[in-house]
Amino acid sequence: MQPANHSQIQATTPAEKRALSYSSTIKKLFDEVLDTKMPADRIVANYFREHKKHGSKDRRVIRETLFGLFRWWGWLKQLGSQHDEQTWFKMLSCCALLEQHNWQQFADAWQSFSGFSTEQHQIITDFMTRADLTIQEANALSVSDRNQLMNQLFAAIEFKEQQLVPAWFWDVCPIENEVQQIKLIEAMSSRPPIWARVQKYDTHKAIKELQQAQIDANVSGYFDDAISLGSKSINLNEVKLYKNGQLEIQDLASQVIGNVCQPKAEENWWDTCSGAGGKTLQLRSKQLQDAKGSKSAGSIISSDIRSKALEELNKRARRAGFDNISIARWKSDELPVDKNSFDGVLVDAPCSCTGTWRRNPDMRWIDDRSCVDDRPELQLDILTRSAKAVKSGATLVYATCSLSPLENEDVVKQFLATNNDFELVVSTHPFTEQQSEHITVWPYEANSDGMYVARMVKA
Known part of the structure; x- marks a missing residue:
């Protein structure tokens, strides 16, 4: 790597020169995210695709520092x-x-370039000494501990936990309980594990094989087919189970949706906003599980407006060896499927994705309140049109990866106000075991993303 050209800083050691080069690259990517408002993971992927000189360590320093800056941007800015x-x-x-x-x-080099006072350097030294004694991993340090550190380092600034998400979030997702606020912030400020789902394969056998491949695999404790793969990066193309279609990456909160749907072996389901097919594959896997080894006559039709997403779905379905999955792309406002013909319809509606902020911390700062306010009208429209495909006595499931009631409970209530042939069904929250007509999965409940789901039945 070539050292960056900084006018004020003189690097004298190899570590300092690399630290400067990293700094220049991270700054370029950071500014590009804020300027273009494109997702950070896409910008980073494009950068590494164009700059193949970076080794795995370079990539890790650049990527993790970039995402860390956004994770703590509410304070750092x-x-x-x-x-x-x-x-x-x-x-x-x-x-x-x-x-x-x-x-x-590299951290030491950045610190030496920062102009910190002698007192600030001592605060950092004292903190690192304490941290070394107590921290086994990054997530073990609480947000309160970090908040205290920032307030010590910069006494003239008041840092609060609530600043780690934008102020408008609390308006669209009002949480009056401060304990719950802090729990949510704590989760938002840490990285979730990589969650996966086993399909057409024994879960415990899969875990054993993954562990033998030096992957930190463990059961979820909630769903029989869910597996945590730890927090380390994994090259999936080198994982045999993944290549064979027996393992799919799917966050635990997302897996809640299929478990609420519970499609039966002989049922016909429509996944109306399927994207690349994570939930379609889960629905089909559930049908095969319900068939208990016998052939499932059920089917899934998947729809989306994006042809590339549907192409990826087809690719994943072929890899898994799943039959009875077909595509019906949305080409207009007209239903791409027959009315009154499905045993189950899943509407995983496009949303603000506030439930995924933990995994995508940049989205907190490149979005504004309009990402929530602009969605409910579209969500209600998609839900209302999709509901026409549900036959009498059948199931309609509405879901988002948003944490805002404006996109969740309020949309369902508006739908029910004009569709009195549907009624809400009580479901059991898989993580808290509480029963409710509206299930919100909070990221701190099971170390996952956030999600909302409601199940309805047509009279």
Whole structure:
């Protein structure tokens, strides 16, 4: 890697030169995310595709620092402008500290470039000494501990936990209970594990094989086919179970949807907003599980407006060896399927994705309140049109990966107000075991993303 050209900083050691080069690259990507408002993971993927010189360690330092900056941006942005060189190095240094990154030589270089006072350097040293004694991994440090550190480092600034999500979030997702607020922030400020689902294969056998391949695989404790794969990056193309279609990546909160649907072996279901097919595959897997080894005559029809997403779905279905999955693309407002013909219809509606902020921390800062306010009208329209495909006595499931009642309970209530042939059904929350007509999965309940789901039945 070539060192970046900084006008004020003089790097004298190889570690300092690499730290400067990393800093320049991360700054370029960070500004590009804020300027273009494109997702950070897409921008990073494009960058690495164009710059193949970076090794795996380079990629990890760049990627994890970039996402860490967005994770703590609610605090870091209060230090000043990232365009000021010294402030930028303060941000990088604080990010490495808050994240407990293990590339200490680069963190030390950023700290030395930051212009911290002697007192601030001592606060960091004392903190690192304490942290080394108690922290086994980054997520073991509480947000309260990190908040205390920031307030010690920058006494003139008041840092609060609630600042780690934008202020407008609390307006669209009102949580009056401060304990629940802190729990949510704690989850939003840590990285969830990689969740997967086993299909057409024994779960315990799959775990054993994955562990033998040095993958940190464990049962979920909630669903028989769900597996946690830990938090380390995995090259799925080298995982035999994945290549054979016996393992699919799907967050645990997302898996709640299929378990609420519970499609039977002989039923016909329509996945109205299927995307690349994660829930379609889960529905078909559930049907095969219900068939208990015998052939399932049930079927899934998957629809979306995006042809590329449907192509990916077909590819995944072929890899899994699943039959009875077909495609019906939305080409207009007209239903792409027959009316009154399905035993179950799943509407996983497009939404603000606030439930996935934990995995995509940049989205908190490149979106604004309109990402929530602009959705309910479309969601209600999709739900209302899709409901026409439900036959009498059959099931309609509405879901989003949003945490806002505006996109969830309020949409369902509006739908029921004008569709009195549907009624809500009580479901059991898989993580809390509470029964409710509206299930909201909070990220802190089972170390997952956030999700909402409601089940209705047509008279």
